[in-house]
Each structure stands twice: as structure tokens, then as C-alpha cells.
Amino acid sequence: MATSQWWASESFWRKTAIWVTGGSFIALILLTMDTIPQISTGSKRVPAYSVINYRISYKFDETRHVQVPVIGAKEPLFGKELNEEEAEALVKLGKLTTQSKNCMNCHTLLGNGAYYAPDLTKSWLDQYWGTKEVREVQMLEFIKDPSDKVHNSMGRRMPKLEITDEEARGVVAFLKWMSSIDTNGFPYNFKSIEQEN
Amino acid sequence: MATLGMLDSANLNGGQKLAVKYFTVAIVLFGAQILFGLLSGLQYLYPDFLYGVLDFSVNRMVHINALVVWLLYGFLGSVYWLLEEESQHEVVGLKLGNLIYWVLTAAVTVVVLVYLFVQIGPGKESSIWLINEGREYIEAPRWADIGIVVSVLVVFFNVAATFSKGRYTGIAGVLVLDMLALFGIYLAGMFYTTNISIDQYWWWWVIHLWVEATWEVMVACIMAYGLMKVLGVSRKIVETWLYIEVALMFGSGILGLGHHYFWIGTPEYWFSIGGFFSALEPIPLVAMVVHAVFDAGARHAKNNNHPAMAWLIAHAFGNFFGAGVWGFMHTLPQINLYTHGTQWSASHGHLAFFGAYATIIIAMFYLGIQRWRGGTWMSGDLPGNGWKWKWALGLLNLGMVGMTVAMLVSGYVQSQIERAIEGSTWMGYFAAQIHPWFVQGMWWREVFGVMFLVGFVLLVWDLLTIGKGESRKMIEVSNAA
Numbered sequence: 001m002a003t004s005q006w007w008a009s010e011s012f013w014r015k016t017a018i019w020v021t022g023g024s025f026i027a028l029i030l031l032t033m034d035t036i037p038q039i040s041t042g043s044k045r046v047p048a049y050s051v052i053n054y055r056i057s058y059k060f061d062e063t064r065h066v067q068v069p070v071i072g073a074k075e076p077l078f079g080k081e082l083n084e085e086e087a088e089a090l091v092k093l094g095k096l097t098t099q100s101k102n103c104m105n106c107h108t109l110l111g112n113g114a115y116y117a118p119d120l121t122k123s124w125l126d127q128y129w130g131t132k133e134v135r136e137v138q139m140l141e142f143i144k145d146p147s148d149k150v151h152n153s154m155g156r157r158m159p160k161l162e163i164t165d166e167e168a169r170g171v172v173a174f175l176k177w178m179s180s181i182d183t184n185g186f187p188y189n190f191k192s193i194e195q196e197n
Numbered sequence: 198m199a200t201l202g203m204l205d206s207a208n209l210n211g212g213q214k215l216a217v218k219y220f221t222v223a224i225v226l227f228g229a230q231i232l233f234g235l236l237s238g239l240q241y242l243y244p245d246f247l248y249g250v251l252d253f254s255v256n257r258m259v260h261i262n263a264l265v266v267w268l269l270y271g272f273l274g275s276v277y278w279l280l281e282e283e284s285q286h287e288v289v290g291l292k293l294g295n296l297i298y299w300v301l302t303a304a305v306t307v308v309v310l311v312y313l314f315v316q317i318g319p320g321k322e323s324s325i326w327l328i329n330e331g332r333e334y335i336e337a338p339r340w341a342d343i344g345i346v347v348s349v350l351v352v353f354f355n356v357a358a359t360f361s362k363g364r365y366t367g368i369a370g371v372l373v374l375d376m377l378a379l380f381g382i383y384l385a386g387m388f389y390t391t392n393i394s395i396d397q398y399w400w401w402w403v404i405h406l407w408v409e410a411t412w413e414v415m416v417a418c419i420m421a422y423g424l425m426k427v428l429g430v431s432r433k434i435v436e437t438w439l440y441i442e443v444a445l446m447f448g449s450g451i452l453g454l455g456h457h458y459f460w461i462g463t464p465e466y467w468f469s470i471g472g473f474f475s476a477l478e479p480i481p482l483v484a485m486v487v488h489a490v491f492d493a494g495a496r497h498a499k500n501n502n503h504p505a506m507a508w509l510i511a512h513a514f515g516n517f518f519g520a521g522v523w524g525f526m527h528t529l530p531q532i533n534l535y536t537h538g539t540q541w542s543a544s545h546g547h548l549a550f551f552g553a554y555a556t557i558i559i560a561m562f563y564l565g566i567q568r569w570r571g572g573t574w575m576s577g578d579l580p581g582n583g584w585k586w587k588w589a590l591g592l593l594n595l596g597m598v599g600m601t602v603a604m605l606v607s608g609y610v611q612s613q614i615e616r617a618i619e620g621s622t623w624m625g626y627f628a629a630q631i632h633p634w635f636v637q638g639m640w641w642r643e644v645f646g647v648m649f650l651v652g653f654v655l656l657v658w659d660l661l662t663i664g665k666g667e668s669r670k671m672i673e674v675s676n677a678a
Contacts, residue, residue: 010367010433013440017371020444024451031452031470032398039394039462046394046462092391097320099331099389105254110397110461111538113333115611116241116253118626119538121460128623147249152627156244159252167320181394184468186460187621188534 041088045182049087052077052173056180058125058192066185072195077173078136087173094174097167106158109178111186117158124172124179125192132195136172143168201571202667208571212280212288212359218298219274220565222305223558224657226267229309231653233260235646241639255316258329258336259309264550265334266305271558272415273349276356276372278561279422286363290355301348308341325389332396334404335386342387349380367436371443372418379411394462401457408550409478409520410450416512416557417442420485423509423560427500429674430492438488445481453478459530460537468530475528479521489513501672502567502575504586504663508560511594515552523548523601535616540608540638548601551593559656566660567671574669585659592652599645607638 006012042048055072076082082090098104104113107120118126128151129135142149144165146158163171206214237256240246247256280288288294311328318324325331326339337345353376360369386403390396421435455471489509493500500506523545527536536542563586567575577583611629619625629635 008437010437010440013437013444014367017440017443017447021447021451024447028451028454035398035458035463035467036395038464039392039398041392041395045464046392049391088391093320095391095393096322096325096389100318100320100324100329102254102258102317102329102331102336104331104333105258105336106252108538109393112397112400112461113538114254114257115538115540115543116237116257118623119621122621123623126623151623152631154244154627154631156627156630157248159249161317162319164319170320178393181462183460183462184465186534186537188616189620191620191622191625 047071047177047180048084049091049173049177050082050084051180052087052091052176053081055195056124056176057195058122058179058190064185066188067190068182068185069180071180077176078169087177090170090173091177093167093170094172095170097163097171098174101161101163110181110183116156119187120175120178121181121183121187122179122190122192124176125190125195127191127193129193132193135193139172139175140165140168143171201670202573202664203571204569204665205571206569208569210281210287211291212277213565213568215288215291215294215298216274216278217565217569218295219270219277220562222302223267223270223274224562224660226263226270226305227555228653228657230260230263230267231646231650233257233263235643235650236260238639238643238646242636242643251313252316255312259312261334262309262312262336268412268550268554268558271554271561272412272419273352274565275419275422275558275561276352276376278565279368279419280356280359283366283369283422284360284363286359288355289358289362290351293351294355297348297351300344304341304344304348308337311338312336322389332386332400335383335400339387342383346380346383346387349376349383353377353380366432367439368418368421371414371439375411375414375418379407379415382406382411397461398458398463401454405454405457406451408553409453410447412554413446413450413481413516413520414443416516416554417446417485419557419561420489420509420512423505423557423564424489424492426564427502427506427509427674428492428496429500430496434492438484442481442484442488445477445484449474449477449480456528456530456533459533472529476525478528479517479525482517482521486513486517496674499672499674500576501674502563503577503579503583504575504590504659505560505563505567507586507590508556508563511590512552512556512560515548515556515594515597517552519545519548519550519552519601535612536608539611539616540604540635541612542608544601544604544608547604548597551597562660563663566663570664570667572671573664573667574671575664576672579663583663585655586663589652589656589659592648592655594652596645596647596649596652599648600642603638603641603645605638607635607642610635610638 039046053076055075057070058067059070061068106114106117109120129138144163145160147160233256237253237260240253315328318328328338330336357373382403385399417439421439424430424435452470452474455467456475458467458471527533527541610632615625615629619628
């Protein structure tokens with residue numbers, strides 16, 4: 001009788017289910033406790049919001065064999081240096097704007113979202129913005145009204161989303177800050193805008 | 198007892214009367230999901246279509262939110278459906294349960310209307326509270342989140358209390374704990390943070406621990422119940438299998454969460470954890486196929502509800518291929534670096550949600566309609582040889598497989614051209630999007646989407662008519678329950 005075998009019994013599998021579930025969940029909690037400090041703002045992997053005062057580039061790392069963000073010389077966003085609090089307020093405005101305008105249902109951020117528009121993880125560094133001198137103005141103009149800016153041969157355009165001047169600045173700040181996050185080399189083989197002086 | 202073959206609520210117990218209400222809304226939202234999916238798909242082909250009126254972001258949001266909500270309605274309906282039979286006790290708070298159903302349905306309606314007519318708000322926290330949270334799958338504004346949590350807690354207490362007063366079976370034990378986890382996890386998605394890495398860390402707790410853990414266990418419970426009902430498999434067998442599945446599912450799925458932590462800023466050790474455990478995730482799904490097919494074979498597929506049994510088998514295979522194989526194909530970080538956030542994900546998402554969840558809820562619809570009509574005959578030799586349910590089954594499954602393969606082809610093109618060659622830039626993205634191979638995939642997706650819609654229409658027609666005027670009683674299957 002197969003059912004008399006311990007490995008086929010209901011009670012054995014009930015206990016196994018409980019122990020495996022409990023064990024996995026505890027492991028997840030412990031890993032979470034280890035991970036959260038490593039991705040908190042101001043950590044090595046996720047820099048403080050005031051990082052928007054500096055040049056951020058994405059360079060190949062010889063030991064990790066992927067590109068990693070590198071924080072360089074002072075290059076304040078919109079030419080104005082912000083303290084930590086001001087920087088956080090601006091990035092927060094930008095993040096709230098990306099949520100309330102539903103960016104994630106066309107774009108991906110850190111690779112998550114929808115696939116109708118380009119990934120925004122490193123968009124601050126994208127060659128599309130031309131040169132680093134005109135980048136900030138280009139981005140602001142684009143975000144405020146992209147509807148008349150055709151940039152591909154199939155006519156797919158971003159709609160105008162009633163984004164104010166201040167919100168657009170916030171979005172640019174958020175994008176610049178996001179480009180400084182160490183994403184383990186995602187996106188791979190990214191070709192950055194020329195930023196050297 | 199009402200006449201056989203007539204739709205009469207006297208044929209249902211209290212929980213089941215509530216269940217069919219949930220099922221009805223689920224079907225309506227299923228239809229909405231398909232409609233808005235077709236609109237979004239069309240915008241890939243004609244970008245100016247509805248531009249500025251119903252933009253892609255809106256259509257896509259309604260598409261995926263309708264999906265989440267109709268599946269949740271399907272689950273809640275299924276739980277209420279089996280509750281009185283399993284517990285052998287009346288639902289303790291049926292009136293409250295009914296009230297919550299209406300509250301929840303009213304809230305869903307308001308949320309959808311706001312999505313469609315307000316769409317976006319200013320960059321303030323009030324937008325997140327009132328309009329749209331802007332986080333994929335859980336876009337519902339915060340007021341609705343709170344409403345959802347309160348509602349599902351009431352459902353939970355209703356279910357737990359009913360089992361406690363009546364019979365506490367193995368299925369009941371798993372179901373109650375699973376519902377607690379399912380609803381508890383939702384709380385992880387209910388706060389705002391500016392730090393997008395922390396944001397996505399907890400966001401994945403909701404999304405992943407729902408669809409790759411607690412939802413899977415939920416459908417395992419429904420499957421156990423379904424096999425007892427349709428085939429008459431003994432309780433001892435299905436409950437032992439249920440425990441095996443829970444062990445394998447949670448054992449692989451909880452830490453499989455790691456495969457979402459490759460690229461969001463989280464440390465590199467998640468490569469090994471996520472890669473290893475998510476590679477194990479298909480195993481419980483294979484077990485489920487073995488379970489369902491073996492039981493069907495052992496009974497010579499003699500069953501009292503052919504459409505339901507066919508959809509249970511479709512579930513077993515769809516879950517294995519959609520969630521298991523399609524997920525495994527791009528789960529290891531070495532490939533995911535190129536496929537993450539491309540049409541690969543869309544391909545996997547479609548087959549997985551359909552195969553794992555839509556199928557089994559459709560099976561429950563058929564169990565529901567059979568009982569609602571007084572327990573009519575639904576085995577072989579139906580009028581017209583049962584062509585409607587068979588064609589619906591065929592068209593829905595073929596349509597879905599077609600969409601999945603079409604998006605996979607586009608996904609290959611996108612990961613090669615945009616990611617590997619062009620380096621994921623803006624121009625790289627569009628270089629892939631305008632490539633003829635990519636565009637072909639998008640066309641075929643739309644074509645198969647229409648096929649899917651035809652299958653859906655047929656399914657609804659069949660559910661409305663099957664068993665109508667039938668004078669034969671259903672086959673009695675031996676049941677140790």
C-alpha cells in the first residue's frame with residue numbers, strides 16, 4: 001500500500017508545507033533587513049538626492065564587467081546648487097509627477113512598467129538630448145509639450161500631460177538622480193551623451 | 198427544488214448566491230480587459246488612434262487593472278462558492294458579505310470612471326490619494342486601497358468564521374492562511390516614497406508574492422475542490438497533493454521574488470538567490486499537471502462537467518507553460534539583462550495570467566452555471582455536440598498562444614536590436630520598434646487578439662445557454678467528501 005509510506009502521507013506533507021513556508025518567509029525577512037539599508041537614500045548604491053549637484057556618468061567597471069554610475073565634478077542642475085533638503089523636495093516633486101502622470105504605463109523605470117516608450121533608467125544620459133549644454137533645456141521643453149516633437153518614423157508621440165514648469169524641473173531632477181543608482185549594469189552597453197569638458 | 202434546466206437561485210446555497218454575483222462582475226471586467234487590450238494593441242500599429250483622448254497609458258492601465266480585479270472577483274466568488282459545501286455550515290455573515298460586495302463593486306466602478314475621464318492629476322500627493330497612484334498593477338488610488346483592504350478583511354473573517362463554526366478541512370486550512378497572506382501583502386504597496394529602489398522593492402512584494410505565490414496557492418485550493426467535484430477524486434488524495442504544492446510553491450516562489458531584484462539598485466547577491474529559486478518555480482507547476490492529468494486518467498476522464506474539466510486541464514498546462522516555461526526562459530540574470538522590460542515580459546505575462554488564472558476561473562463559471570440550472574447534464578452528447586464551449590475553448594487558447602508567440606518574436610527583435618546592439622538608448626528603442634520583424638509581431642498580436650475576443654463572445658453565449666431546457670441530471674461522481 002503506497003499510502004502507508006511516510007513520504008506519501010498527508011501529515012508529512014502538511015508539516016513540510018508549514019516548515020518550508022515559514023523558513024522561506026523568515027529567510028526573506030532577513031534578506032530584506034540586509035537589503036533595505038543598502039538601497040536607502042544616501043547609501044553607496046542609491047546616492048543622496050543632492051547628487052544632482054554633480055556630474056553623473058555611466059562607465060565600464062573593469063572588475064565587475066558592467067557599466068556603473070560614476071559621480072564626478074560639481075555640475076549643479078539648472079546651474080543652481082541645492083542643499084540636501086532642497087534637492088529632496090525637487091526630486092520628490094518629480095517622482096510624484098511621474099506617478100500622477102502615469103509615466104509607468106508607457107515607459108519603464110528601472111526596467112519596470114510598460115513597453116510603449118523608452119526606458120527611463122539612464123535617460124538623463126541619453127544621446128537624444130544632443131549636447132550636455134542644451135540637455136536641460138531640451139528635457140524641460142520636451143516634458144512640458146512633447147506632442148509636436150516627432151522623433152521616430154512611425155509617428156509614435158508622447159501626449160501633452162499638463163506638466164507645469166516646476167513639475168518639469170522636478171522630473172528632470174528625478175531622472176538625473178535615478179541615473180546615479182547602481183543597477184548592476186542595467187541597461188547593458190548603454191551609449192551615453194558626451195559629458196567631458 | 199426548481200425545474201431542471203432553469204436558471205433559479207433556489208438551486209444555490211447562500212454563499213453560492215453571492216458567488217454568482219462576483220462571477221458576473223468578473224465576466225464583465227474580463228470583457229473590458231479584452232477591449233482595452235485591443236485598443237492598446239491597435240495603438241502600436243496606429244499611434245494616432247485615440248491619441249490625446251484615450252492615450253496608450255490609459256488603455257493599458259485599464260487593461261491590466263481590469264485583469265487584476267476580475268481575477269480577484271473570480272477568487273472571491275470561488276471561495277464563496279465552495280465555502281458552505283466545504284464547511285458544511287451556512288456563511289455566518291452573509292448579509293455583511295452582500296453589503297461588502299456592493300461596496301467593492303461601487304468602488305471599482307468609481308475608480309474606472311476616474312481612470313477614463315480624469316486620467317491624470319498634478320504632481321501632488323492628493324493625485325495619488327484621489328486619481329491614480331501611477332504604479333503598475335496597483336494604480337488604484339489610496340482611498341480605494343483602504344476600501345479594498347477593509348472589504349477583503351471582512352471577506353476573510355467571514356470565511357474564517359464559517360470554517361471555524363463548521364468543518365475545518367485541509368483545503369479550509371490552506372485557504373484561510375493563504376487569504377490572510379494575500380490580503381496582508383497588499384499593505385506593502387500602500388505608501389509613498391521618493392526613493393524608487395525602495396518603492397520597487399516593496400511594490401514587488403505585492404506583485405510577485407501575489408501572482409507567483411499566494412494566487413498560485415489560491416488556485417491550487419480551487420483545483421483541489423474542482424477535482425473532487427468534477428471527477429470525484431477522494432479528499433485524501435487532493436489534500437495531500439495540495440500540501441505538496443504549497444510546499445513546492447512557497448518553497449520556490451517566496452525567494453523566487455529575487456528575480457525582480459536584479460536591476461533595481463538591490464545588491465548583487467540577489468542574482469544567485471533569484472536565479473536559483475526562480476529556476477525551481479516551474480516544479481510545482483509540473484506537479485499540478487501530473488496531478489490533474491493523472492486523476493483524470495485514473496477516472497477514465499469520466500466526469501460530470503466536460504467544459505469545467507477541459508478548462509481545469511487547460512489551467513494545468515497553461516500554468517506550466519505560461520508561468521513555468523515562459524517565466525524560466527528569461528528568469529536567469531544572464532538573459533534577463535537583455536530581456537527585462539521588453540516584449541518578452543509581455544509575452545510571458547499574457548500566457549501566465551491566462552494559463553494560471555483565467556482558465557481555472559472559467560472552470561468555476563461552468564461549475565456555477567451547472568448548479569444554477571439545478572445540476573444539469575454537462576458531459577458528452579450535449580446539444581450541437583457542445584460546439585459552443587469547444588469552440589470557445591479552442592479560440593481562447595489559440596488566440597492566447599498566438600498573441601504570446603507574436604509578442605515573443607517582437608521581444609527577440611527588441612532585446613537584440615535595442616538592448617544588445619544599440620545599447621538601450623532612446624534611438625535604440627525606436628530602431629527596434631520600427632523594425633519590420635517587430636512590427637509584424639505586433640500585427641499578429643492584434644489578429645490573435647481578435648480571435649481571443651471571438652472566443653470570449655462565444656464563451657459568454659455558451660454560459661448563458663448551456664444546460665438551458667436540459668432534462669437530464671448530471672452524472673453522479675463518487676465523492677468521499
